[in-house]
Amino acid sequence: MDVKQYYRKMREIEATLHDAYPLVISLETSDGGKAGLVSEVSREHAAKLIVEGRAVPASGKEIEQYRQQQAATKKAVEKAELARRVQVAIITDSDLQNQVTGRTSNDLLSSGK
Numbered sequence: 001m002d003v004k005q006y007y008r009k010m011r012e013i014e015a016t017l018h019d020a021y022p023l024v025i026s027l028e029t030s031d032g033g034k035a036g037l038v039s040e041v042s043r044e045h046a047a048k049l050i051v052e053g054r055a056v057p058a059s060g061k062e063i064e065q066y067r068q069q070q071a072a073t074k075k076a077v078e079k080a081e082l083a084r085r086v087q088v089a090i091i092t093d094s095d096l097q098n099q100v101t102g103r104t105s106n107d108l109l110s111s112g113k
Contacts, residue, residue, distance in 0.1 A: 006051065014047040022046045023058035023066055038066050 021040050026049075028035035033054055041049070049055035058066065091099075 009051050010044075010047045013050050014043050017043045017046055017057070019043070023063050024049055024055035025058050025062060026055050027053065029054055038062065040066075 021042060023038055023040050024046050026033055026035060026037040026039065038058060039055070046055070046057070050057065
């Protein structure tokens with residue numbers, strides 16, 4: 001392919017991509033590229049992949065599935081982070097009773113009880 005034609009085609013494809021970071025789906029390539037992987041890349045990079053025949057733009061249905069998967073993953077990560085942050089305090093029955101009555105263990109020690 002002629003270099004001028006290559007860059008002209010890249011500019012044309014880049015102009016058709018509306019998102020700043022469009023989704024592309026990889027195609028199988030002779031150098032080991034795996035088909036079906038969804039990637040969110042810059043418009044310039046997406047245009048390059050499409051011109052080189054390494055990827056195709058994602059359809060509306062594929063974009064929706066990807067967004068739902070990303071939202072589910074984010075929710076799972078946030079839930080795991082929240083579970084990691086949960087703090088547990090172990091208190092004895094006497095400490096619980098003292099908290100109910102408003103007395104602390106320091107008050108009990110100073111009063112001699």
